[in-house]
Amino acid sequence: MNRTTHVLLRGLAEARLALLASLRSFQEMFATVMFVAGFTVGLSFMRGGTVDGTGVDSATASLPGVLGLSVVFVGVVATAMMLATEREDGTLLRAKALPDGMAVYLIGKVVYAAALVLATVLLLVVPGLFLFDGLAAGLATGWPQLLWVLLLGMVASIPAGAVLGALFDNPRLVNAVGMVPVFGITMVSGVFFPITALPGWIQTVAQVFPVYWIGLGLRSALLPDSMLSAEIGESWRHLETAGVLGAWAVAGMVLAPWLLRRMARRVSGANVEKARQKAMQRV
Structure with missing residues (x-):
């Protein structure tokens, strides 16, 4: 077995352990169930209505936005x-001390995050097939589009999350500061309402980030062409979606490992102990 294969298998094993730990964590499972249940119930109240001029059920039209939010929230935040x-x-410090530890650590976290995204999407889509009119028909023909958009969206968002995590030295700063731009970008990216309703300059800014393109790709996979009237240029723009998400994915995969290695060099036992003492004081 060569070194690359060995590192990959170790990374997959780390992801498996992280997933098992999540499944055993009541808090994590409760948070996931509440997230899925909250959006499913919320969308259910929209059933019976239709988007003006399209005949598309309002709940079905909103579901791609919820899926896009799931990809962004899990992948980045x-x-x-x-x-x-x-x-x-201290988990990162222990990984740093092992041979190829940082490579194994990064592979494990990427696979773990991707598994969480896919699980959340499944938990939202499967009930939706029975609850929301037109979703089954859209998925029957659009599932290849759904898969490649989800895959490319995860590859674009998870490294961005790794970059964000490398920039802050504690999770409270991520929660207090990092989430603000993420949710701000999400709100202006047409995830929950047509982006064409926003001023032109905001539309231009939103199209720089992957959130808009993930939402657009998911809408193209699950919704009929009658919804194109609410899109920029009345087009699903598949090539542009692949190009922008691909560019973000490449940038993230180049930048994230470099930042994580730089972050790991600054991690020491003294720093971990200092952080632990601060956390105990806050408690």
């Missing part, structure tokens, strides 16, 4: 908080 937490509690 949850990944950033996880990295910042493990930097503070």
Whole structure:
């Protein structure tokens, strides 16, 4: 077995352990169930209405936005908080001390975050097939589009979360500061309402970030072409979606490992102990 294969297998094993720990954590499972249940119930109240001029059920039209939010929240915010937490509690220091530890650590976190995204999407889509009119028909023909948008969206967002996590030295800063721009960008990216309703300059800014393109790609996979009237240029713009998400994915995969290595060099036993003492004082 060569070194690359060995590192990959170790990373997958780390992801498996992290997933098992999540499944055993009541708090994490409760948070996931409440997130999924909250949005499912909220969308259910929208059933029966239709988007003006399209005939598309309002709940079905809103579901891609919820899926896009799941990709962004887990890929960026949850990944950033996880990295910042493990930097503070010494997990990153232990990984740093092992041979190829940082490579194994990064692979494990990427696979773990991707699994969380896919699980959340499944928990939202499967009930939606029975609750929301037109979703099953859209998924029957659009599932290939759904898969590649989710895959590319995760590859674009998870490294961005790793970058964000590397910039802050504790999870509270991620929660207090890092989430503000993420949710701000999400709100102006047409995830929950047509971006064409916003001023032109905001539309231009939103199209720089991957959030808009993830939402657009998911809408193109699950919604009929009658919804194009609410999109920029009345087009799903598949090539542009792949291009922008691909560019963010490449940038993230180049920048994230460099920042994580730089972050790891600054982690020491003394720093971890100092962070632990501060956390105990806050408690």
